[in-house]
Amino acid sequence: MSGIGTRIREERERLGLSQRAFGEIGGVEPNAQGKYESGDRTPKADYLANVAAKGVDVLYVLTGNRTPAPIESLSQIEEWVLGSYRSLVKEDQDAIRRLTTTLAEYKASYTVEKNPDSH
Known part of the structure; x- marks a missing residue:
């Protein structure tokens, strides 16, 4: 508590x-x-x-997790990126999701290997 x-x-x-x-x-x-x-x-x-x-x-x-910022608070470039993503066909959106997930997993594992005492 x-x-x-x-x-x-x-x-x-x-x-x-x-x-x-x-x-x-x-x-x-x-x-x-x-x-x-x-x-x-x-x-x-x-x-x-x-x-x-x-x-x-x-x-x-x-x-302990912050509420995500509402979509209305995006910058102009963020709005453009989001709009561009939404205009893609589903297969391309899925490919981008896989890529960003892989990059995030790679970054997390790289950070742990580089700083083993960070936990």
Whole structure:
């Protein structure tokens, strides 16, 4: 549970809020907010929904994985690349997926071999 608590604190600090102010947003007392952050208590769904409405990345809080940026925030070149990819026939899209997957796997194995102490 401490992972969630740590991430709640990180999100609160990212938004520049005190425990009291953040707890008010979530609908809990400051002592409950402190217990969430220390991992002594688990937040309920209504708390998470309330803080999400104020900009908290709840996916990150729960899983440690950031919510992907929405498509609307792509740069012009990213939009062009995505549009070009989408206009390809399925076989070409599949080939690009295989290529990028292979490159990602190669990079991951190369990084591990080059830095065996990185784990």
